[in-house]
Amino acid sequence: MADRPARRAPAPAAPAADAAAVGRLADEVLPALIARLEASTLGELEIRRNGWRVRLRRSTVDAAQPDGAGRRGTGRSRAAADQAAGTGRGAPLAAVGPGLPPKVADRRPAALSPAVGYFSPLGGLTAGVVVRSGDLLGHVDVLGVRQEVVAPADGVVGRYLAEAGEAVEYGQELVRLEAGRDDSVATVPAEAG
Amino acid sequence: MFERILIANRGEIALRILRTCRRLGIGAVVAYSEADRDTRAVQLADEAICVGPAEAKRSYLSAPAILSAAIVTGCDAIHPGYGFLSEDDTFAEMTRAHGLTFIGPPAEVLERFASKAGTRHLLASHGLPTVPGSAEMLRDDADALVEAERIGYPVLIKPSAGGGGRGMRMVRSPRELEQALTVCRSEARAAFGDDSLYLEKWLEETRHVEVQVIVDRYGHGVHVGERDCSVQRRHQKLVEESPSPALTPEASADLCRTAVEAVVAAGYENVGTLEFLVDQSGQAYFIEINCRIQVEHPVTEMRSGLDFVAEQIRIAAGEPLGYSQADVVLRGHAVEFRLNAEDVAHDFRPQAGEVQRYLAPGGPGVRMDSHLYPAYEVPPFYDSLLGKLVVWGPDRSSALARARGVLDEVVLEGLITNLDFHRALLRNETFIEGAFTTNLLDRIGSAAFVSSAPRPQAVG
Numbered sequence: 001m002a003d004r005p006a007r008r009a010p011a012p013a014a015p016a017a018d019a020a021a022v023g024r025l026a027d028e029v030l031p032a033l034i035a036r037l038e039a040s041t042l043g044e045l046e047i048r049r050n051g052w053r054v055r056l057r058r059s060t061v062d063a064a065q066p067d068g069a070g071r072r073g074t075g076r077s078r079a080a081a082d083q084a085a086g087t088g089r090g091a092p093l094a095a096v097g098p099g100l101p102p103k104v105a106d107r108r109p110a111a112l113s114p115a116v117g118y119f120s121p122l123g124g125l126t127a128g129v130v131v132r133s134g135d136l137l138g139h140v141d142v143l144g145v146r147q148e149v150v151a152p153a154d155g156v157v158g159r160y161l162a163e164a165g166e167a168v169e170y171g172q173e174l175v176r177l178e179a180g181r182d183d184s185v186a187t188v189p190a191e192a193g
Numbered sequence: 194m195f196e197r198i199l200i201a202n203r204g205e206i207a208l209r210i211l212r213t214c215r216r217l218g219i220g221a222v223v224a225y226s227e228a229d230r231d232t233r234a235v236q237l238a239d240e241a242i243c244v245g246p247a248e249a250k251r252s253y254l255s256a257p258a259i260l261s262a263a264i265v266t267g268c269d270a271i272h273p274g275y276g277f278l279s280e281d282d283t284f285a286e287m288t289r290a291h292g293l294t295f296i297g298p299p300a301e302v303l304e305r306f307a308s309k310a311g312t313r314h315l316l317a318s319h320g321l322p323t324v325p326g327s328a329e330m331l332r333d334d335a336d337a338l339v340e341a342e343r344i345g346y347p348v349l350i351k352p353s354a355g356g357g358g359r360g361m362r363m364v365r366s367p368r369e370l371e372q373a374l375t376v377c378r379s380e381a382r383a384a385f386g387d388d389s390l391y392l393e394k395w396l397e398e399t400r401h402v403e404v405q406v407i408v409d410r411y412g413h414g415v416h417v418g419e420r421d422c423s424v425q426r427r428h429q430k431l432v433e434e435s436p437s438p439a440l441t442p443e444a445s446a447d448l449c450r451t452a453v454e455a456v457v458a459a460g461y462e463n464v465g466t467l468e469f470l471v472d473q474s475g476q477a478y479f480i481e482i483n484c485r486i487q488v489e490h491p492v493t494e495m496r497s498g499l500d501f502v503a504e505q506i507r508i509a510a511g512e513p514l515g516y517s518q519a520d521v522v523l524r525g526h527a528v529e530f531r532l533n534a535e536d537v538a539h540d541f542r543p544q545a546g547e548v549q550r551y552l553a554p555g556g557p558g559v560r561m562d563s564h565l566y567p568a569y570e571v572p573p574f575y576d577s578l579l580g581k582l583v584v585w586g587p588d589r590s591s592a593l594a595r596a597r598g599v600l601d602e603v604v605l606e607g608l609i610t611n612l613d614f615h616r617a618l619l620r621n622e623t624f625i626e627g628a629f630t631t632n633l634l635d636r637i638g639s640a641a642f643v644s645s646a647p648r649p650q651a652v653g
Contacts, residue, residue: 115257116245116265118265142258
């Protein structure tokens with residue numbers, strides 16, 4: 001298949017004339033869509049107009065939810081997968097129940113798993129510790145090789161979304177980061193193992 | 194027997210493997226890349242686990258990611274499907290080292306058959322005729338020129354690793370050879386991480402015929418007839434059928450018997466396919482072995498009633514074959530049409546995008562293996578196979594008649610596909626007569642050919 005051109009989505013070219021349309025989309029359409037998604041119980045919303053397509057997907061992990069609820073160890077359990085199938089595709093609805101609109105906090109960054117394996121948080125790293133983007137937060141053990149879990153942004157360590165020793169999949173949210181403050185009282189400790 | 198199998202593949206074959214796991218009562222975990230979160234196999238699996246980003250090298254081709262996924266989900270075996278890690282002996286060895294079973298030939302068998310040139314030597318020593326070619330891997334350009342001169346132009350440049358036409362070129366002169374070597378090396382390196390090449394005599398006007406074999410670890414083997422895969426474009430198969438319209442039943446029986454005897458003698462194990470070129474005089478030349486399930490295996494399943502994924506699993510689990518050649522009964526004629534997301538009118542350019550409508554055909558003697566559903570988004574990162582339509586009939590003409598009807602039933606909207614190509618092919622005299630060779634598509638000129646296809650009547 002290498003004798004074929006590289007496989008890429010036939011992306012519509014974005015000529016300069018469309019720049020205005022993109023701007024309008026960002027300023028007017030998106031805020032309205034976000035509001036509508038938040039007011040609904042939908043997991044995902046998609047609109048198409050003039051060849052453009054916008055898809056919004058609700059974050060699947062809610063801060064108010066207990067760790068690990070709604071998912072089973074690794075991957076997606078049968079139930080969650082069925083639910084996704086039932087909605088055609090997209091995020092399971094379980095994460096955000098009716099009457100529980102997503103909070104702004106949902107869009108806080110989280111450190112993601114770099115690989116499939118077993119998670120081990122950095123010793124001594126507890127909620128409230130101030131971290132900088134790129135700081136080490138833990139490891140995922142892949143066949144005995146440790147892969148680093150790093151902070152995706154500056155912030156304060158919030159709740160752990162996976163426990164020590166838990167099997168995690170690639171891209172899984174592991175550590176929630178809260179908005180940081182300048183008058184930090186704690187910093188990342190040296191790795192304690 | 195295994196309790197839980199990790200399916201380390203995607204698309205239609207992941208679904209195909211999952212169906213057999215269900216039937217056998219084995220748990221099925223699907224390993225998927227970020228781009229495949231919404232695939233049918235992920236939805237149907239007992240558990241699904243994301244192993245990496247869209248880039249295959251970091252997901253489906255990553256041995257550590259796949260193994261780690263199998264371990265953390267509690268699987269005791271890994272089915273690699275086709276492509277990706279399916280013929281990787283190092284991966285098979287790693288799998289064993291971690292206490293899991295690789296569903297396919299054991300690592301040492303894969304290693305023995307890993308090099309195409311080595312395999313040709315090995316099987317030639319067990320009685321299979323081979324195409325004249327370079328004795329060893331080409332050392333450099335000068336070596337290639339000398340070898341090509343000795344074999345006689347035209348010659349085919351082939352990579353030692355891999356398949357699917359990548360890194361392959363036919364050249365008719367030293368000048369063309371020199372130019373093509375660089376391209377083939379870089380294609381082979383990019384696709385397989387190995388740029389060693391060899392040369393083969395290019396046989397004009399040949400058919401591609403392959404023999405399906407099943408061999409257990411105790412040295413019992415059977416063949417399950419042949420498949421003719423001569424409808425190809427640049428070494429990509431588009432239509433496969435069984436039996437071959439080019440072979441008499443006696444020639445077919447001879448070829449299949451010779452093939453299975455050779456691989457059993459050479460110590461092959463599990464399900465495999467031996468590929469041959471058959472020239473106009475009916476002489477067959479062995480070219481390579483595929484140590485895995487093949488895309489076109491349903492053609493043979495339709496004729497034999499066997500489930501090749503189940504056979505792979507049984508043999509990998511150490512079960513004896515349990516039947517003999519006399520028990521393998523092949524009935525009627527089966528043809529498979531590969532439905533691809535590709536624009537035939539524009540050099541078969543691969544397509545990606547959302548499936549807006551999809552209706553599968555049905556009825557007696559019809560099998561559709563596809564992972565599609567309406568609103569599924571075909572990602573641009575992998576191959577363009579959307580599904581395989583397989584039809585069966587008591588003989589070739591009735592199978593083709595049935596195929597004409599069901600191809601017109603297929604509704605697949607939102608993407609450009611090669612459906613019209615297949616519709617046109619089923620009305621092409623040369624194809625209907627069965628007297629075609631692998632250059633059929635070059636001769637008819639695919640774009641003009643497709644534009645001549647009758648449009649099906651609107652349905653639904």
